[in-house]
Amino acid sequence: MDTEYLIRKMEKYADEKGVPIMEKDGINFLSEFVRLNNIKNILEIGTAIGYSAINMALVGEDVYVTSIERDKDRYIEAVKNVKNIGLDRRITLVLADAFDFNTDEKFDLIFIDAAKSQYLKFFNKFSKNLKEKGYIVTDNIKFHGLAFSDKTKLSRNLKQLIVKLEKYVDFLRNNKEFKTRFFDIGDGVAISRRRLNENDKNATENK
Ligand code: SAH
Numbered sequence: 001m002d003t004e005y006l007i008r009k010m011e012k013y014a015d016e017k018g019v020p021i022m023e024k025d026g027i028n029f030l031s032e033f034v035r036l037n038n039i040k041n042i043l044e045i046g047t048a049i050g051y052s053a054i055n056m057a058l059v060g061e062d063v064y065v066t067s068i069e070r071d072k073d074r075y076i077e078a079v080k081n082v083k084n085i086g087l088d089r090r091i092t093l094v095l096a097d098a099f100d101f102n103t104d105e106k107f108d109l110i111f112i113d114a115a116k117s118q119y120l121k122f123f124n125k126f127s128k129n130l131k132e133k134g135y136i137v138t139d140n141i142k143f144h145g146l147a148f149s150d151k152t153k154l155s156r157n158l159k160q161l162i163v164k165l166e167k168y169v170d171f172l173r174n175n176k177e178f179k180t181r182f183f184d185i186g187d188g189v190a191i192s193r194r195r196l197n198e199n200d201k202n203a204t205e206n207k
């Protein structure tokens with residue numbers, strides 16, 4: 001089936017069923033990032049219906065994605081989409097909670113796009129699976145503009161989630177091992193990379 005048609009169909013499905021796939025400018029940015037940085041193998045936390053995994057894999061014939069999803073219905077939908085688009089050889093889908101998933105493989109890119117309250121835990125668990133010069137990309141860092149804004153009117157649960165997300169941003173900002181750049185794209189994207197030289201190690205950034 002036609003790739004463009006299938007992608008549009010996924011966007012429509014996500015819209016109708018309220019599946020939080022990446023926004024258009026976010027996915028374009030991510031695909032371009034994969035292309036420009038010659039990224040070949042990717043670990044994604046949070047497949048949903050396979051939209052971002054498929055878009056990244058479409059960047060090149062030699063791009064491979066392993067993606068984890070804990071919701072069975074979404075996983076099944078993703079398996080179907082990946083197969084229809086003919087990418088089942090290069091996209092490996094895993095039905096599991098990311099905290100139960102373990103691998104020794106090292107990746108060029110780890111894309112964190114699952115439960116926002118667990119970002120810090122995902123980062124700490126999977127940074128060992130990053131190649132020395134690899135990148136960790138985190139989506140939804142702004143959380144619909146709610147991060148770092150007035151929280152008095154929010155529900156308790158939402159407030160707790162936003163506070164955790166803000167803590168994660170602070171963790172990235174003050175991190176001695178990783179250097180992070182924040183991009184005002186889509187719902188906010190952070191790109192982290194290991195500090196490799198001594199200068200970098202001494203300076204934490206407050207951007
Ligand atoms: N990356 C997708 C969107 C992912 S939405 C895209 O842009 O196309 C986030 C997904 O993460 C949800 O489907 C949710 O079920 C899943 N998720 C949340 N916490 C998870 C966990 N601990 N392990 C695995 N999947 C998780």
Ligand code: MG
Nearest residue numbers: 022113139140
């Ligand atoms: Mg997202």
